[in-house]
Amino acid sequence: MKSIFDKQVREELIQRIEKLSDSSSSNWGKMNVYQMIIHCIKTEEMYLRIKSYDRLFIGRIFGQMSLKSLVKDETPFKQNEPTHPEFKIKENGYISNNRMRWINLINQFESKSEADYEGFSHPFFGKMTKTQVGEYNYKHIDHHLRQFNV
Numbered sequence: 001m002k003s004i005f006d007k008q009v010r011e012e013l014i015q016r017i018e019k020l021s022d023s024s025s026s027n028w029g030k031m032n033v034y035q036m037i038i039h040c041i042k043t044e045e046m047y048l049r050i051k052s053y054d055r056l057f058i059g060r061i062f063g064q065m066s067l068k069s070l071v072k073d074e075t076p077f078k079q080n081e082p083t084h085p086e087f088k089i090k091e092n093g094y095i096s097n098n099r100m101r102w103i104n105l106i107n108q109f110e111s112k113s114e115a116d117y118e119g120f121s122h123p124f125f126g127k128m129t130k131t132q133v134g135e136y137n138y139k140h141i142d143h144h145l146r147q148f149n150v
Contacts, residue, residue: 001074003134004109004141013141014103019150022095025047026089026147028079035089037098042087044105047137049120053086055059061125067125077143084123093107107140109134 002087013111024033031039045051117130128136 001071001103001135002138003042003131003141004106004137005112005130005134007110009138010106010109013138013145014106016108016145016150017099017103020043020095020099020145020148024148024150027149029147031089033148034095034098035091036094036148037095037102038089038091038093039087040141040144041098041102041105043140044102044108046122047107048108049116050125052121053084053123055121055123055126056084059122059126063122063125064127067122067128067136069134070139071132076146077139079147086123098106108114109137 004010004013020031020033020037026036027092037100042051046053112130116128117128117133120128120133122128125136
């Protein structure tokens, strides 16, 4: 499985991110390219433990089961999956500075260790290991880049 913690994987994702422009349009979903980038920045900040979000009640019931099914193999995420309310972006803007901000966050995964994820809790899935974070985060980024044809 691909992981955000793999240097080659990060480089591939960054090359794809660099292809995004303000005129990039989506194949599915409600987000425009700016909203998608801000959505992904917020998730990177969560996985880097810069910000945290409250656990959703529904996640306490279905979170771990959902996580296991999402990271069991390389199957891409389905289109139009639900989004945590904190990650729904309403505002609009230009992507240039934010695209670079996203890339800078992705590069920070290079220095993360197993210990950095002790006690990490996702707002839907709950406790996640570094391996789960790496694989899930790759699939999340890939999902949104495929959404915008890159």
